[in-house]
Amino acid sequence: MRQQARIVDVAALAGVSAGTASKALNNTGQLSPATRERVRRAAEQLGFTPDTRGRALSSGRTYTVALLTTDSSGRFSIPIMRGVEDVLSAGELATILCDTRDDPLREQHYLRSLVARRVDGIVVTGRRTEPRGPIDVPLPVVYALAASTDPDDASVIVDDAGGAASVVTHLRGLGRERIAHVTGPANHRSATERAHAVIEAAGSAFLGEPLYGEWSERWGRQSVDQLLRSAPDAITCGSDQLARGVCDRLRELGKSVPVDIAVTGYDNWSVMAEASRPPLTTVDLQLEELGRRTATLLLDAIAGDPHHGVLELPTHLIPRESTLGMS
Amino acid sequence: MRQQARIVDVAALAGVSAGTASKALNNTGQLSPATRERVRRAAEQLGFTPDTRGRALSSGRTYTVALLTTDSSGRFSIPIMRGVEDVLSAGELATILCDTRDDPLREQHYLRSLVARRVDGIVVTGRRTEPRGPIDVPLPVVYALAASTDPDDASVIVDDAGGAASVVTHLRGLGRERIAHVTGPANHRSATERAHAVIEAAGSAFLGEPLYGEWSERWGRQSVDQLLRSAPDAITCGSDQLARGVCDRLRELGKSVPVDIAVTGYDNWSVMAEASRPPLTTVDLQLEELGRRTATLLLDAIAGDPHHGVLELPTHLIPRESTLGMS
Numbered sequence: 001m002r003q004q005a006r007i008v009d010v011a012a013l014a015g016v017s018a019g020t021a022s023k024a025l026n027n028t029g030q031l032s033p034a035t036r037e038r039v040r041r042a043a044e045q046l047g048f049t050p051d052t053r054g055r056a057l058s059s060g061r062t063y064t065v066a067l068l069t070t071d072s073s074g075r076f077s078i079p080i081m082r083g084v085e086d087v088l089s090a091g092e093l094a095t096i097l098c099d100t101r102d103d104p105l106r107e108q109h110y111l112r113s114l115v116a117r118r119v120d121g122i123v124v125t126g127r128r129t130e131p132r133g134p135i136d137v138p139l140p141v142v143y144a145l146a147a148s149t150d151p152d153d154a155s156v157i158v159d160d161a162g163g164a165a166s167v168v169t170h171l172r173g174l175g176r177e178r179i180a181h182v183t184g185p186a187n188h189r190s191a192t193e194r195a196h197a198v199i200e201a202a203g204s205a206f207l208g209e210p211l212y213g214e215w216s217e218r219w220g221r222q223s224v225d226q227l228l229r230s231a232p233d234a235i236t237c238g239s240d241q242l243a244r245g246v247c248d249r250l251r252e253l254g255k256s257v258p259v260d261i262a263v264t265g266y267d268n269w270s271v272m273a274e275a276s277r278p279p280l281t282t283v284d285l286q287l288e289e290l291g292r293r294t295a296t297l298l299l300d301a302i303a304g305d306p307h308h309g310v311l312e313l314p315t316h317l318i319p320r321e322s323t324l325g326m327s
Numbered sequence: 328m329r330q331q332a333r334i335v336d337v338a339a340l341a342g343v344s345a346g347t348a349s350k351a352l353n354n355t356g357q358l359s360p361a362t363r364e365r366v367r368r369a370a371e372q373l374g375f376t377p378d379t380r381g382r383a384l385s386s387g388r389t390y391t392v393a394l395l396t397t398d399s400s401g402r403f404s405i406p407i408m409r410g411v412e413d414v415l416s417a418g419e420l421a422t423i424l425c426d427t428r429d430d431p432l433r434e435q436h437y438l439r440s441l442v443a444r445r446v447d448g449i450v451v452t453g454r455r456t457e458p459r460g461p462i463d464v465p466l467p468v469v470y471a472l473a474a475s476t477d478p479d480d481a482s483v484i485v486d487d488a489g490g491a492a493s494v495v496t497h498l499r500g501l502g503r504e505r506i507a508h509v510t511g512p513a514n515h516r517s518a519t520e521r522a523h524a525v526i527e528a529a530g531s532a533f534l535g536e537p538l539y540g541e542w543s544e545r546w547g548r549q550s551v552d553q554l555l556r557s558a559p560d561a562i563t564c565g566s567d568q569l570a571r572g573v574c575d576r577l578r579e580l581g582k583s584v585p586v587d588i589a590v591t592g593y594d595n596w597s598v599m600a601e602a603s604r605p606p607l608t609t610v611d612l613q614l615e616e617l618g619r620r621t622a623t624l625l626l627d628a629i630a631g632d633p634h635h636g637v638l639e640l641p642t643h644l645i646p647r648e649s650t651l652g653m654s
Contacts, residue, residue: 063444064423072409074401082399082426089436094444096391097424099409109416117390117421217602241602271598275544275568 007048014042064119065298066096068110068135070126075269076287080125080144083291091299093120102126111137121298124148129160129190140301144294145287147310154307156294160190163283163315164197167236167264170281170317172205174324176234176262179205182223182246183238186212194238194266207232220245224253233261234323240265240272243280247322251277262323278321286316334375341369391446392625393423395437395462397453402596403614407452407471410618418626420447429453438464448625451475456487456517467628471621472614474637481634483621487517490610490642491524494563494591497608497644499532501651503561503589506532509550509573510565513539521565521593534559547572551580560588561650567592567599570607574649578604589650605648613643 011021016039024031024039025048042048065088069077077097085095096119100107114122114137121140126132134150135141141148147155171179179202184191195210207230213219220242227235227246237243243265247257257263257278265273265282273280290313297307338348343366351358351366352375369375392415396404404424412422423446427434441449441464448467453459461477462468468475474482498506506529511518522537534557540546547569554562554573564570570592574584584590584605592600592609600607617640624634 072405074405078399078401078405078426081424082428085426089440092440094423094425094440096421097408098421099405099412101409113416113419113421241598271568 009046010039010042010048013046014039061120061302062118063092064094064096064117065121065123065295066098066110066114066119067123067125068098068100068107068114069124070100070102070128072099072101073127076127076145077125079287080123080291080294083288083293084123084295085291086288087292087295087299107135111135115139121302123294123298125294128188129157129193130188131155140298140306142294142298142301142307144290151310152308154297154301155310156290156297157310157312158285158287158290159312159314160193161197162312163266163285163317164194164236165201166315166317167266167281167283168198168201168205170319171234171236171262171264171323172202174262177205178207178231178233179236180207180227180230180232180234181210181236181238182220182227182242183210183212184215184242188215191238198236215239215241217241217245217248221249224249228253234264235261236264238266240267240269240276240280240282243282243322244272244276247276247278247280258321258323258325264323268318273318273320276322281320281323282318284316284318286313289313336373337366337369337375340373341366388447388629389445390419391421391423391444392448392450392622393425393437393441393446394450394452395425395427395434395441396451397427397429397455399426399428400454403454403472404452406614407450407618407621410615410620411450411622412618413615414619414622414626434462438462442466447629450621450625452621455515456484456520457515458482467625467633469621469625469628469634471617478637479635481624481628482637483617483624484637484639485612485614485617486639486641487520488524489639490593490612490644491521491563492528493642493644494593494608494610495525495528495532497646498561498563498589498591498650499529501589504532505534505558505560506563507534507554507557507559507561508537508563508565509547509554509569510537510539511542511569515542518565525563542566542568544568544572544575548576551576555580561591562588563591565593567594567596567603567607567609570609570649571599571603574603574605574607585648585650585652591650595645600645600647603649608647608650609645611643611645613640616640 007021008018011018021039024036025043067081071077088095098110123142123144124135125144126146129146131147131149134148134153143155147157181195181198183195199206211223224246235246237246243263246263250257255261265280268282268284273282334348335345338345348366351363352370394408398404415422425437450469450471451462452471453473456473458474458476461475461480470482474484508522508525510522526533538550551573562573564573570590573590577584582588592607595609595611600609
């Protein structure tokens, strides 16, 4: 391990006082360009890194943002965090990930701790899309994926209805005219919102009622026998896991996907969508972009210019063999 | 949003000076138990939270630890981080997650930033098990999952050989006598180490050579025809994804798992191991425990008592229907 350079080492090498070295590196004070340049070179040569804590105390900021999530698997929060980091790390802010494990007590513990640490702001996210109650902290907050129930808060969410409608448009464009739908629990907003959008977009091409169940491959497989009774030429699914189960069961019954029946997923979760046989046409939630937009709104709020209301971002349809029929 | 209570508010409510209030809350100075108790109640009543930045400056610590990871999916780093947090949050340390995206430049950027922020310590982890070069920072560091190549560093890793051997012991105990193995790339340590351990543990019950390929369900399916030529009664796989592919292909060929052939996975990745038909007997890497042990070693190092060398933790065999034959 190497010793960490101090400001006095930089000053000595540059032949100036520590105060002058500090001013040069912070771009303050009245110094000649030549002196600033000499100090900057000395700092570079010694690998000197300024003390963020000192800066934090003088500015009242810690240059840290927390991402509070209920998504323990990281499936949704990790891509959102990547997007948040893209924006924040350009401004040299660090991101703390706090996993509440869906436990209100743990959430309260984290919030107290974050307030005590004087973080600059908080992103609240999770694995569900239901609007959630606002958190009560004297800090800038932006909600991602699940909106806050307080319309005065700023939230960035996915246009789930638009994503489901884009699937139907894609299928109709391929000539499919008998569209069925299977999805997760009827008390999950992500299930009902996608189902209603499919029904509305499909119009008279929609068959019967959406089938509600659990978010699993097994329910996808089990639902097939019931779905086949109405002789669909396309089965739209509320998730990639469901679509994978549907494809497996159709293959076992000797039906060809997509020649006999086209199948679509939702989420673009690569371990499901790409491993499915055939690979799934699905809806990408653009979670990194959601993270980037969330971070941008949070930076505005930290700068004293908070936004209000819900920003809904578009999804992106990914066409693959389960509707296109290449293999 | 509520206003944040200040130490002067607590002092006013308790009827003492701010200095006395501070001493009472920090358990310093010469105060009567009654005064301490009065201040503590006032702080509780106002929801007062101490300013961690002030504490950081006086102690030279920031009460923050960074987890530097190359595992962008979060599949390995999220459970490790949960374990790290279990230990650190009890001591009121926050954890910053830094995803290097396997990019050396990004890793260097993060390290400079973490040194500048004066974090208390760093956990280095990733998705591969190959030993990696040490990072060069003047801070306590512990390596998790992948060991440091410097024997003077402290590393906590998984006993992959022991895990693979436990699979063979399980299969032999069930009377299996013809054991084959399929796994990932021959240049991945996790593939070769598990394969060698299976060969050694199986002895004369091992058939032919291990089959190396890619970490995918597809390679699992493709490998089956070649594996069947030596008529195995058990196929051990280097990952759950491979085992799932093996099970799917065996079913398509009309072979029963486990009656005809037992199949085992590795990782206990629930979306693969539990969704497989049948569910997979597999090896759990105990990543949360690995995170907890890593954090404990890091706390010792932060306290000035660093460990050296490699700590290898045991895995845990999870028996399911792919060897036990219940359904």
